Amino acid sequence: MAPAVFLLLVWMLVPLCMTLWFSLRDYRPLRGGDLGFVGLENFARFVSSSSFWPAVLTTVLIVGGVLLVSIIFGVLLAMLLDQPMWGQGIVRILVIAPFFVMPTVSALVWKNMFMDPTNGVFAHIWRAFGADPVVWLTDVPILSLILIISWQWLPFATLILLTAFQSLDSEQLEAAEMDGANPLARFFFIALPHLSRAITIVILIQTIFLLAVFAEIFVTTGGAFGTRTLTYLIYQRVLESQNVGLGSAGGVYAIILANIVALFLMRIVGKNLDR
Amino acid sequence: MGRITLDKVRKSFGEVEVIPPLDLTIEDGEFVVFVGPSGCGKSTLLRLIAGLEDVSGGEIRIDGQDATMVPPAKRGLAMVFQSYALYPHMSVRKNIAFPLRMAKMDAAEQERRVKAAADVLNLTDYLDRRPGQLSGGQRQRVAIGRAIVREPAAFLFDEPLSNLDAALRVGMRLEISELHKRLKTTMIYVTHDQVEAMTMADKIVVLRAGHIEQVGSPLELYRNPRNVFVAGFIGSPKMNLVDGPIAASHDAATIGIRPEHIRVSDEAGDWLGKVGVSEHLGSDTFFHVTCEGISEPLTVRVGGEVDLRYGDKVWLSPDPDHLHRFDDKGLRIA
Ligand SMILES: Nc1ncnc2c1ncn2[C@@H]1O[C@H](COP(=O)(O)OP(=O)(O)OP(=O)(O)O)[C@@H](O)[C@H]1O
Numbered sequence: 303m304a305p306a307v308f309l310l311l312v313w314m315l316v317p318l319c320m321t322l323w324f325s326l327r328d329y330r331p332l333r334g335g336d337l338g339f340v341g342l343e344n345f346a347r348f349v350s351s352s353s354f355w356p357a358v359l360t361t362v363l364i365v366g367g368v369l370l371v372s373i374i375f376g377v378l379l380a381m382l383l384d385q386p387m388w389g390q391g392i393v394r395i396l397v398i399a400p401f402f403v404m405p406t407v408s409a410l411v412w413k414n415m416f417m418d419p420t421n422g423v424f425a426h427i428w429r430a431f432g433a434d435p436v437v438w439l440t441d442v443p444i445l446s447l448i449l450i451i452s453w454q455w456l457p458f459a460t461l462i463l464l465t466a467f468q469s470l471d472s473e474q475l476e477a478a479e480m481d482g483a484n485p486l487a488r489f490f491f492i493a494l495p496h497l498s499r500a501i502t503i504v505i506l507i508q509t510i511f512l513l514a515v516f517a518e519i520f521v522t523t524g525g526a527f528g529t530r531t532l533t534y535l536i537y538q539r540v541l542e543s544q545n546v547g548l549g550s551a552g553g554v555y556a557i558i559l560a561n562i563v564a565l566f567l568m569r570i571v572g573k574n575l576d577r
Numbered sequence: 578m579g580r581i582t583l584d585k586v587r588k589s590f591g592e593v594e595v596i597p598p599l600d601l602t603i604e605d606g607e608f609v610v611f612v613g614p615s616g617c618g619k620s621t622l623l624r625l626i627a628g629l630e631d632v633s634g635g636e637i638r639i640d641g642q643d644a645t646m647v648p649p650a651k652r653g654l655a656m657v658f659q660s661y662a663l664y665p666h667m668s669v670r671k672n673i674a675f676p677l678r679m680a681k682m683d684a685a686e687q688e689r690r691v692k693a694a695a696d697v698l699n700l701t702d703y704l705d706r707r708p709g710q711l712s713g714g715q716r717q718r719v720a721i722g723r724a725i726v727r728e729p730a731a732f733l734f735d736e737p738l739s740n741l742d743a744a745l746r747v748g749m750r751l752e753i754s755e756l757h758k759r760l761k762t763t764m765i766y767v768t769h770d771q772v773e774a775m776t777m778a779d780k781i782v783v784l785r786a787g788h789i790e791q792v793g794s795p796l797e798l799y800r801n802p803r804n805v806f807v808a809g810f811i812g813s814p815k816m817n818l819v820d821g822p823i824a825a826s827h828d829a830a831t832i833g834i835r836p837e838h839i840r841v842s843d844e845a846g847d848w849l850g851k852v853g854v855s856e857h858l859g860s861d862t863f864f865h866v867t868c869e870g871i872s873e874p875l876t877v878r879v880g881g882e883v884d885l886r887y888g889d890k891v892w893l894s895p896d897p898d899h900l901h902r903f904d905d906k907g908l909r910i911a
């Protein structure tokens with residue numbers, strides 16, 4: 303066991319320490335190399351750059367949008383899958399399938415097969431109705447990204463919510479029915495509160511992963527049209543501007559942010575588990 | 578008002594007919610208990626009355642109105658479930674007020690009714706707790722509270738006490754009987770428990786495989802069981818049933834005799850037997866006696882002071898006035 307823990311620590315600690323180390327130096331590999339200590343200057347420059355706040359906004363929009371879509375549709379899909387139906391097993395496997403597709407692949411499929419303005423499926427549908435095809439990734443880039451990323455995360459949300467639905471005591475629903483609650487009231491007063499813990503868990507896990515979304519942006523818009531998230535900004539600083547120091551400072555911010563989110567959400571889950 | 582009539586009500590789940598056509602009338606204000614072996618369709622029958630299951634045929638009338646197709650909420654019945662089915666994320670107050678809230682009753686009236694129910698059920702101190710913070714008996718009372726605030730035409734209980742320990746059961750049994758005396762509302766109560774059935778019911782309905790075997794007051798069923806099944810089912814310990822030549826000597830296929838109707842003597846009697854296990858309850862003692870020519874040991878009830886030991890020889894004589902005789906179809910011979 304000890305070697306495993308050691309390996310894990312090295313695995314996690316070495317990159318972390320290197321990030322912290324570089325964030326304090328002015329290091330530009332192709333433009334003069336390591337130019338020595340600069341204190342906290344990288345940190346100040348990262349947040350005062352004109353791209354910082356737009357990147358924060360984009361991140362919030364994408365994370366929030368995906369959470370919203372995956373939870374609303376996740377609840378609906380879970381409700382549907384909870385009904386007894388023919389071919390239940392196969393349908394469930396199909397619903398989970400997108401989760402196993404690599405992000406790069408799914409983003410490319412969406413970009414080229416669905417959202418392409420001349421040959422995409424959507425373009426054909428739009429034309430069939432006599433409308434002008436939407437140039438998805440240029441005109442509504444954030445919406446497009448939310449669509450692509452939601453498609454990947456919906457199965458995860460559905461799966462967790464489905465198990466939560468299955469644990470709902472049917473006598474509670476029957477009691478509510480006898481108490482005069484119509485289907486809508488039963489959903490909002492009984493089912494939804496029962497799902498609250500599962501929803502919190504979905505939010506927690508997805509937020510942490512969504513903050514790090516990269517491949518989907520890389521292969522679709524390449525960060526153009528206002529789709530530059532914090533993660534993407536850091537990538538650009540390091541690899542495109544060749545400024546490792548500045549990028550590392552961004553990385554440290556990202557670590558702090560992710561930890562705050564995790565801590566905050568852990569508390570909610572903890573409270574939820576107490577009941 | 579709460580007069581419930583079942584008219585040729587049937588229920589099948591797919592191919593399986595759980596309840597063959599069944600007629601039953603429950604009078605207003607009656608306390609009716611459904612008993613029967615496990616799987617005989619007691620819960621199903623209750624759920625049919627509640628409207629939680631659709632009937633496969635026949636008609637259910639509540640106060641003369643056809644309610645067969647009426648949704649559960651509109652039937653004016655309240656149900657208390659075995660699992661209590663409280664809403665875990667709501668306080669006791671909200672749980673009890675839920676049906677009123679669904680009926681869009683005004684807040685002041687809701688509050689008044691919740692208070693009144695909490696008073697009756699001793700829940701006033703717990704109104705702001707969640708169900709998870711209550712004991713089993715308290716949860717049960719909340720479930721009853723949620724039922725009584727609606728002022729229903731009838732209450733339906735499905736084994737409400739089976740999750741409670743023995744002492745608490747006795748207490749809740751009394752409370753429910755008390756509640757019935759006070760509200761005078763029709764109650765239909767499903768149970769496995771002999772004592773609950775005998776002590777609480779105005780009328781017992783004995784079911785077997787979806788059939789009604791007999792309907793009557795507890796003592797009627799105890800004294801005059803219509804057939805062997807009811808005779809063996811009602812009463813604890815069970816009635817002794819004897820067949821073979823001994824029954825034939827009484828012109829019957831089977832005879833039945835209750836444990837308290839057998840006289841014990843060490844000198845003379847009808848049947849000679851050997852004492853087996855004895856159960857001392859203090860006030861009474863039950864002896865299990867193996868007799869010649871009778872396959873099953875007989876249960877005999879005597880006073881607590883009678884002292885017989887394992888292996889002792891005794892003579893048993895059934896009281897002829899209390900002998901039940903059944904023919905080869907199991908029906909009572911008058
Ligand atoms: N939803 C259902 N689908 C198919 N069969 C069912 C269903 N509900 C009940 N049954 C069957 O109907 C029969 C009666 O069930 P029910 O629950 O009414 O019995 P019960 O008398 O309440 O038994 P218990 O005393 O064990 O609660 C059983 O054989 C059961 O298997």
Ligand SMILES: [Mg+2]
Pocket residue numbers: 619620621
């Ligand atoms: Mg049952």
